Amino acid sequence: MNGFFRTVATTAIAAAALIGATTAHAEGERYVLVSHAPDSDSWWNTIKNALALAGEQMDVEVEYRNPPTGDLADMARIIEQAAASGPHGIITTLADPNVLSGPIRAAVDSGIDVIIMNSGTPEAAREVGALMYVGQPEYDAGFAAGQRAADDGVQSFLCVNHYISSPSSSERCQGFADGLGVELGSQMIDSGQDPAEIQNRVMAYLNANPGTDAVLTLGPTSADPTILALEQMGLAGDIYFGTFDLGGDIVQAIRDGIIQWGIDQQPFLQAYLPVVVMTNYHRYGVLPGNNINSGPGFVTADALDLVSELAGEYR
Amino acid sequence: MAETGQGAVAAPVKDERVKETSALRKALIRPELGAIVGTIAVFIFFILFAGDSGMFNAQGILNWSTVSAQFMIIAVGACMLMIAGEFDLSVGSMIGFAGMSIALIAVTLQWPVWIAILLTFALCVAIGALNGFIVVKTGLPSFIVTLAFLFILRGFTIFFPQLIERQTIIGGISDAAEGDWLAPMFGGKIAGPFFDWLASIGVIDVFERGTRAGQPIVDGIPMLIVWALVLVVVAHTILTRTQFGNWIFAAGGDAQAARYVGVPVNRVKILMFMFTAFCATVFATCQVIEFGSAGADRGLLKEFEAIIAVVIGGALLTGGYGSVVGAALGALIFGVVQQGLFFAGVESSLFRVFLGVILLFAVILNTYIRRIITGER
Numbered sequence: 083m084n085g086f087f088r089t090v091a092t093t094a095i096a097a098a099a100l101i102g103a104t105t106a107h108a109e110g111e112r113y114v115l116v117s118h119a120p121d122s123d124s125w126w127n128t129i130k131n132a133l134a135l136a137g138e139q140m141d142v143e144v145e146y147r148n149p150p151t152g153d154l155a156d157m158a159r160i161i162e163q164a165a166a167s168g169p170h171g172i173i174t175t176l177a178d179p180n181v182l183s184g185p186i187r188a189a190v191d192s193g194i195d196v197i198i199m200n201s202g203t204p205e206a207a208r209e210v211g212a213l214m215y216v217g218q219p220e221y222d223a224g225f226a227a228g229q230r231a232a233d234d235g236v237q238s239f240l241c242v243n244h245y246i247s248s249p250s251s252s253e254r255c256q257g258f259a260d261g262l263g264v265e266l267g268s269q270m271i272d273s274g275q276d277p278a279e280i281q282n283r284v285m286a287y288l289n290a291n292p293g294t295d296a297v298l299t300l301g302p303t304s305a306d307p308t309i310l311a312l313e314q315m316g317l318a319g320d321i322y323f324g325t326f327d328l329g330g331d332i333v334q335a336i337r338d339g340i341i342q343w344g345i346d347q348q349p350f351l352q353a354y355l356p357v358v359v360m361t362n363y364h365r366y367g368v369l370p371g372n373n374i375n376s377g378p379g380f381v382t383a384d385a386l387d388l389v390s391e392l393a394g395e396y397r
Numbered sequence: 398m399a400e401t402g403q404g405a406v407a408a409p410v411k412d413e414r415v416k417e418t419s420a421l422r423k424a425l426i427r428p429e430l431g432a433i434v435g436t437i438a439v440f441i442f443f444i445l446f447a448g449d450s451g452m453f454n455a456q457g458i459l460n461w462s463t464v465s466a467q468f469m470i471i472a473v474g475a476c477m478l479m480i481a482g483e484f485d486l487s488v489g490s491m492i493g494f495a496g497m498s499i500a501l502i503a504v505t506l507q508w509p510v511w512i513a514i515l516l517t518f519a520l521c522v523a524i525g526a527l528n529g530f531i532v533v534k535t536g537l538p539s540f541i542v543t544l545a546f547l548f549i550l551r552g553f554t555i556f557f558p559q560l561i562e563r564q565t566i567i568g569g570i571s572d573a574a575e576g577d578w579l580a581p582m583f584g585g586k587i588a589g590p591f592f593d594w595l596a597s598i599g600v601i602d603v604f605e606r607g608t609r610a611g612q613p614i615v616d617g618i619p620m621l622i623v624w625a626l627v628l629v630v631v632a633h634t635i636l637t638r639t640q641f642g643n644w645i646f647a648a649g650g651d652a653q654a655a656r657y658v659g660v661p662v663n664r665v666k667i668l669m670f671m672f673t674a675f676c677a678t679v680f681a682t683c684q685v686i687e688f689g690s691a692g693a694d695r696g697l698l699k700e701f702e703a704i705i706a707v708v709i710g711g712a713l714l715t716g717g718y719g720s721v722v723g724a725a726l727g728a729l730i731f732g733v734v735q736q737g738l739f740f741a742g743v744e745s746s747l748f749r750v751f752l753g754v755i756l757l758f759a760v761i762l763n764t765y766i767r768r769i770i771t772g773e774r
Contacts, residue, residue, distance in 0.1 A: 121746070147745050151697035154566075155684050159464055163736050166456035180568035180690035191607035192456075192614055211607060 111171075111364055112143040113357055114164040118177035118201065120152030124394065129200075129353040131395055136357035144357060145169075154178050158185045165189035171360040173353070176202030176210070186210045195363070197356040200349070204373045213369065216355050218347035218377035220250040221257040226378050227324055227345060228261020231296055234342070236262060236322050239296040240287055241270040244280060244304040251300050254326060258298050269294075273304055280307035285315060296322035302329035309335050328381060333390060336383055346389075347377035350396050428711035429723030431762045435709065435755075436726050436733075443737040452740035455601035455615040465732025466625035467680060469725050471699060472706035473628045474676030476724035477636065479707055481669040482649030482716030483532060483539040485525075488677045488703050490550035492696030495521050495681035497554045500567040500691035503574070510570070510686075511579035518678050524550070525674025529667035547700070555693040571689030583624070583679070584686030586617025621683040625725075628676065633721040645669065650717030705752070706731045709759040711766070718767070730755070 115133050119126040130146050137144030147164065149156035154177060162185045164172050172189055176182055176198050183206075190196050190211035198207035199216045207215035231239070239262060241255035252270070259266035271287055273280040284307070288294055297312070299305040305325040312318040318340045325332055326345045335341040355374055363369045381389055389397050443452060451457045471488055478485055495517050502513035528546055532539045558565055574580035595601050596613035604610050636642040647655035648665040655662050680699075685691050710727030712719025734755060738748055 145739075145742070145745070147739065150749070151694070153695055153697055154692055155688055155695055158688060159460065159736075160739075162456075162463075163460045163739055166454065166460050167451040167740050178566050178568070178690060178692065180566075180571070181688040181692075184688070187607070188604075188609075188614070191604040191609050192602070193605040 110142050111140075111361055112145070112169045113137075113171045113173060113360060114145045114147060114167075114169045115199075115353060115356075116157060116160050116164055116172065116174040117146070117148045118152065118154060118157050118175050119148055121148070121150050123152070125349065127394060128349045128396060132350040132353040133357065135396075136354045140357060140361045142357065142361050154181045158182055161185040161189060165192060165194055169194060170364055171195040171197065171356075173197050173199055173356040173360075175200045176206050179206050179210070183210045186212070195360060197360060199352040199356055199376075207373070213363070214359070215373040216352050216359075216376055218375060219373075220253040222375055223326070223345055223347070223378040224254040224257025224259075225261040226257075227298070227343075227380075228258040228263075230261075230343070230380065231258070231322060231324060232262050234322060236296040238264065238291075238294050239269055239298055240284070240291070240294050241266075242273050242280065242284060242297065242299045242304040242308055243270050244273045244275055244300060246270075246272040254300055255298065275303060277307040277310075280304055281311045281314075284308050284311040288315060288317065288321075294321070296324065299323075299325040301325070301327040302332060305329070305335075305341070306331045309340055312340065328389070333386065336381065336386055339383065343380045343382050345378040346381050346397070348379045348397075349376070351376035428718060428720040428763075428766075429726060430711070430766055431759060432710045432723045432726035432730065434762075435730050435759060439730050439733050439737075443733065443741065447737055447740040447742075450740040450742070452737055455595075455613075457740065459615050459619075461733050461736040462622055463619055464736050465729045466619075466622040467684075468702060468706050468728035468731050469625040470621070470628060470676050470680045470683075471703040472710070472724040472728040473625075473632045473721055474673035475700075475703040476707045476710065476712055476719055476721050477632055477645065478669040478673045479704070479712050479714065480636070480649045480716060480719045481645045481666050482652060483529075483666055483669065484543060484704070485528065485670065485673045486540065486543040486700045487528065487546035487550055488673065489696040489699035489701075490547045490554065491521060491524070491674055491677040492681045492684070492699055493554040493691075493693060494524075494550040495678040496685040496691035496695050497558060497567065497693065499682060499685050500570055501557060501561065504567055504569045505561055507573075510574045510577040514579050514583070514682055517682070518675070521674045521678040522671045525671040526667055528674070529670030532670070533663045533666055551693075558691075558693060565693040566690055567692075568690035570685055570691070574686055574689075580686050581620070583620055583682045585620050587620065587623060589617040592616050619683075619687070621687070624679055624683065625728075628679070629721055629725045632672075636721055641665075646717055648716075702731065705756055708763075709756065711759075711763045713767070727759070 117126055117129065133144050133146055147160050149160060158181050161172065161174060161182065165185070165188065172194055174186065174196065186196055187210050196210070196212045197214055197216060198212045202215060202217065204215045204219065239258065241258060243251050243255055245251045255270045256266050259269070271283055273283050297308060299308050309318070309331060312321060312323065323341045324343050324345070325341055328344045328346055332341060332344050336344060355376070359370060452461070475485060475488065498517040498520060499513045502508050502516060503510045524546070528543055531537070532542050555565060558567055574584070592601065592613050592615055596603050602614045604612055604614060636645060644660045644665050647660045648662045652662045681696070684695065706727035707719065707724045708714065708727070709730055710720065710723030710725070712724060734751060735748060738751060739745065
């Protein structure tokens with residue numbers, strides 16, 4: 083069995099070297115961020131980078147953990163395990179309160195401070211005993227967008243809802259209508275997911291309601307066909323056009339002046355701010371008195387160069 | 398190559414046909430030897446590198462034992478099936494499917510949870526039998542047949558909840574399971590008073606605040622762990638102490654030779670497919686009852702985790718050789734490493750690197766041990 087023990091010893095030394103390289107068990111604060119995203123989800127790379135940056139700037143130890151396949155039951159175990167390792171704080175998403183509220187509640191009750199980021203709502207965060215919620219509340223984002231449009235002289239609008247079964251999509255339209263100060267009714271159309279259908283419905287609505295001032299789309303799925311529809315009708319650049327989320331075609335349309343602004347929920351802040359908030363809370367006992375909205379950040383033609391330069395890294 | 402040792406050693410008369418082997422050599426050539434050594438090595442490693450990180454306090458132990466028990470439940474099924482010479486790649490999809498089935502019956506149809514659980518068990522074991530029947534009747538490799546079911550079951554798991562509830566996560570099972578007699582068998586905890594006592598003498602911590610302040614952080618052993626241990630003991634007993642156990646080894650070692658000596662190979666294989674499905678359903682039921690919701694993405698890649706645990710435990714991919722205890726230890730190693738790397742503070746994306754390295758070492762070691770046993774060089 084000598085060969086075997088030699089291999090064991092080699093592994094142990096190799097592993098020890100790896101561990102030694104990755105941890106510097108500092109005396110200072112330690113925070114763990116647990117996400118629900120599988121390894122393959124590149125959107126979360128921004129979160130990882132922002133977390134590392136915050137750890138560096140605040141001089142605290144930060145760790146990023148996620149279930150490799152995105153399995154929420156595995157995520158619950160990771161939260162339990164994070165709690166068992168006794169960090170100063172846990173930053174986590176609340177993707178499914180059914181599965182996650184138990185482990186989060188247990189972590190809070192065992193004396194670990196928790197901040198909810200990204201998925202979830204301020205109410206759900208309060209229910210599990212979290213310090214605060216850092217994310218983009220959909221209604222508030224829509225409301226801010228509506229106010230911005232109102233300032234630009236918009237009085238009526240069309241909301242292209244491609245995901246009408248999801249309550250948060252409708253909240254975006256509702257917020258926009260309230261920010262604009264108009265009643266939400268038939269301006270919100272159920273466009274479906276098919277690009278051709280979306281394009282035709284937008285054209286049909288705008289033909290039937292020629293006095294419409296503005297178009298709001300809820301993401302690349304509805305924005306891209308809407309751009310085509312406006313180009314066909316000769317309205318591109320003429321009608322006021324705002325959208326949620328960013329994507330390749332949207333960025334190009336902003337550059338071409340077809341879209342006035344895109345709403346960015348700014349994932350950077352969702353990872354960065356909780357670390358800053360918790361570190362200051364643990365060091366000096368200060369805590370902001372409310373939840374923090376990481377969005378809406380409005381991306382316009384002016385700021386476009388910075389966005390495309392840092393896309394995938396910090397934006 | 399069937400393991401003939403344990404079944405026949407009872408002969409009191411010295412028989413010239415039975416080769417004498419020393420006790421030490423017998424101890425050395427057990428299939429689970431590699432897993433035993435590996436388990437010890439893994440524990441020593443983590444005690445050295447993560448001993449003060451909370452990994453070995455009550456909460457930490459519960460954490461990695463629960464994860465290991467999850468692996469153990471599916472590894473036991475996969476191990477028995479692998480010894481019988483077949484694979485099941487549909488285990489992960491079966492977990493998602495079974496969980497969704499319970500959720501749809503209990504929440505959407507509003508039927509009692511115990512009926513949902515029993516119906517789901519019947520359905521899933523029947524699908525396992527179908528898997529086995531197709532493999533046995535067509536003679537196709539089980540790799541292909543169960544790969545087909547991996548996709549079929551996952552597809553249904555996404556399709557049905559979207560069709561019926563327009564979402565892919567179904568919650569509300571906790572409310573439905575309130576007062577149910579069968580649900581605590583899967584999602585409950587036992588030995589609560591013992592942990593209260595441990596907390597009262599200060600061995601384990603108590604919650605500092607909240608509605609459960611003063612209660613112990615660990616308030617019992619989850620039924621998940623109990624199921625894992627029961628399955629291991631039962632499967633080990635069947636495999637090593639019964640005639641049926643010898644049939645399993647024979648069916649996987651050389652099916653044709655086994656048929657010649659009268660082993661009902663087809664029946665054995667189909668039963669093993671059913672047992673694997675049963676284990677996957679146990680896993681799913683524990684998960685659904687504990688977390689109160691079923692998701693269409695539950696159980697992704699679990700089939701490979703089960704196979705990895707079994708192979709670390711010393712079973713041969715070609716069948717006919719292996720041990721349930723080995724598979725259980727393989728699951729323990731897997732669980733301890735997965736959770737322990739985090740306690741030791743390793744970057745999480747390196748977990749797969751470690752997993753691959755451990756798998757490779759385990760297979761090399763097991764091959765070495767097998768050569769000693771069979772005498773091949």
